[in-house]
Amino acid sequence: MENVLLSVRQFRLLIVFSTMSTAFFLLPTVLITNAKQHAWLVPLWTGIVGIGSSLLWVYLATKYPKLNLIQICRSVTGKYVGTVIGLLLIFQMVLLCAWILNNLDDFMATTMLPHTDEWIFGACFLVIAVYSTIKGIESIARTTEFLAPILIIAFIGIFLLVMKNWDGTHLTPLLEFDWDGIFRKSSFMIAFPYMDAFSFIMIFPYVKAKPGFIYLQGASIATLFLSTITFILIGVLGVSRASHLTFPLFSMAQELLVSPFLEHLEAIISLQWLILVFIKLALTFYCVVIGLVHTFNLNNRGMLSLPLAIIMLGLSQSMHQNIIENMEWVEKYILLNHSFFAVCIPALLIIIHFTIRRRRV
Numbered sequence: 001m002e003n004v005l006l007s008v009r010q011f012r013l014l015i016v017f018s019t020m021s022t023a024f025f026l027l028p029t030v031l032i033t034n035a036k037q038h039a040w041l042v043p044l045w046t047g048i049v050g051i052g053s054s055l056l057w058v059y060l061a062t063k064y065p066k067l068n069l070i071q072i073c074r075s076v077t078g079k080y081v082g083t084v085i086g087l088l089l090i091f092q093m094v095l096l097c098a099w100i101l102n103n104l105d106d107f108m109a110t111t112m113l114p115h116t117d118e119w120i121f122g123a124c125f126l127v128i129a130v131y132s133t134i135k136g137i138e139s140i141a142r143t144t145e146f147l148a149p150i151l152i153i154a155f156i157g158i159f160l161l162v163m164k165n166w167d168g169t170h171l172t173p174l175l176e177f178d179w180d181g182i183f184r185k186s187s188f189m190i191a192f193p194y195m196d197a198f199s200f201i202m203i204f205p206y207v208k209a210k211p212g213f214i215y216l217q218g219a220s221i222a223t224l225f226l227s228t229i230t231f232i233l234i235g236v237l238g239v240s241r242a243s244h245l246t247f248p249l250f251s252m253a254q255e256l257l258v259s260p261f262l263e264h265l266e267a268i269i270s271l272q273w274l275i276l277v278f279i280k281l282a283l284t285f286y287c288v289v290i291g292l293v294h295t296f297n298l299n300n301r302g303m304l305s306l307p308l309a310i311i312m313l314g315l316s317q318s319m320h321q322n323i324i325e326n327m328e329w330v331e332k333y334i335l336l337n338h339s340f341f342a343v344c345i346p347a348l349l350i351i352i353h354f355t356i357r358r359r360r361v
Contacts, residue, residue, distance in 0.1 A: 002136050004206055008214055010141040011207045013148050014283060015200065015218025020225055021280035022103045023193040025247055025273050028230050030327060033243040034185040036178055037171050040231035042186040047223030050194025051216060053339075056346035057198045058212040063353065069201040069287075070294045076349045076356075083295060085345060090291040092341050093199050093284055094312060100281050101125065101316035104274075106323045111250055112270060122316050125278060126309040129285040134302045137206055140282050147275055154268050159228075161265070162236050162256055170238040191335040194219065195342035202287040246323060285312075 006014075031039040064072045069089060074082030104125060105118035113121075132140050197219065204211040233242050233252060242248040254266040288308060289301050298304065320326040 002138070002206065004136060004138040005208050006137065006141050006203070006206045007208060008210075010145050011203075011211065011214050012218045012221075013144050014141060014203075014279065015215055016222045016225070017144060017148075017151070017276050017279045018200075018283055019193050019197075019219050019222035021193070021273075021276040022100060023189075023226060024229065024276055025107060025249060026103060026327070026330070027189060027192070027226070028233050028248055029243060029245060030331065031186055031189070031230055032234060032239055032248070034178075034181040036181060036239050037173075037234055038177055038182055039186075039234060040227050041182060042189055043223050043226040043230060045183070046186065046189035047194065047220070047226075050190045051197075051219045051223070053190070053195060053342050054197040054215070054219070056343065056350065057201050058215065060346055060349055060353070061201050061204050062212055066205045068203070068205055068290065068294065069198065070291050072201070073349065076353050085349075086291060086295055089198060089341060089345070090288055090295070092196075093288045093291070094308070095315065096196055096199070097129075097281060097284050097288065097312045098315035098319055100277060100284070101312060102319045102326065104277050105316065106320075106326065107247065107270075107273070110246060110323065111266075119313060119317055122313050125281055126285075126313055128278060129282045130302075130305040130309050132282040133286045133289050133305050137203055137286055140279070140286060143282075144279050147279075151272055151275060154272055158253060158256075158265060158268060159232055161258055162232065162252055165256075166232075166235045167238065168235065170235050185331075188331050188335050191338035191342070192330060193222075195335075195338035196284075198342060198346070199284055199287045202290055203283075285309075 031042050035042050060072055064075055070086040073085045101122035105121050108121045109118050233248050245251045250266050253269040256265050289304050292304055
């Protein structure tokens with residue numbers, strides 16, 4: 001394990017930006033389609049449930065401090081069973097990395113570079129992720145800390161500028177709630193982006209103090225950001241337009257005209273999203289490599305990084321043919337898939353933990 005410590009601020013920023021990342025661009029359209037003018041409420045309730053589900057892993061991390069995800073699994077269930085569970089979690093993180101790259105490919109090919117082969121985008125980001133992993137978690141955290149003021153100022157600037165197009169009537173009727181759309185149809189957001197938080201347990205040992213509490217803080221801040229972004233989209237674009245746009249946030253910035261010399265502000269939004277994707281990808285990729293290093297007692301992260309990157313690039317090209325298939329998978333299957341890793345596995349480990357403790361007593 002690296003002999004480094006992350007500050008509370010660094011870890012909080014990693015959690016905030018990683019949680020927002022792909023959800024920042026992908027979710028608003030589906031949420032507005034399902035919940036109409038009350039779509040901004042969905043991130044609030046799903047955030048409470050999703051963050052609540054991650055408390056199972058946080059509880060285990062508090063019972064086994066200074067141990068990462070793989071070490072916790074082995075400590076609770078033994079070397080062999082723990083290794084199998086750890087490999088399942090690592091495989092899920094590999095699929096998560098591939099899915100992040102797939103989302104990146106869809107966005108770039110749809111909006112900015114439609115004539116470029118999609119695998120090029122993923123390959124470029126993976127090169128950076130491999131380099132970041134070799135340099136270590138501290139370099140990822142410091143990069144995030146450096147980029148944070150730029151992201152925050154750009155967010156605030158863009159949203160202040162679009163407020164001139166605000167129309168409060170888009171949020172009416174206020175008391176006409178589509179409960180089915182708000183709850184059942186939008187329940188997938190419990191899983192995405194909250195239930196992949198188990199990967200953060202890999203870096204809990206590097207955090208100076210109270211990593212579980214800081215995680216809850218960061219995830220809550222990201223939830224408020226996602227709710228605010230959805231609220232602004234509804235007020236500016238309206239339910240009808242926002243629900244028919246593939247990337248409404250990009251379109252909103254594209255239509256923003258401040259003055260004749262200040263145009264194409266969608267480039268700023270795109271850059272923000274690419275930075276968020278980099279942070280999420282680099283952090284998850286690092287967790288995969290560290291997990292394999294601890295599983296097989298290896299010393300060289302670089303030896304694993306390159307072949308893993310090639311595997312992830314191949315997986316990303318075969319996951320979904322287009323963004324429609326992608327969103328269909330998100331709506332129908334992601335909650336069931338993520339629940340196994342975010343709820344079932346930690347619940348089983350907690351039961352085994354208490355059983356072993358009672359036998360010792």
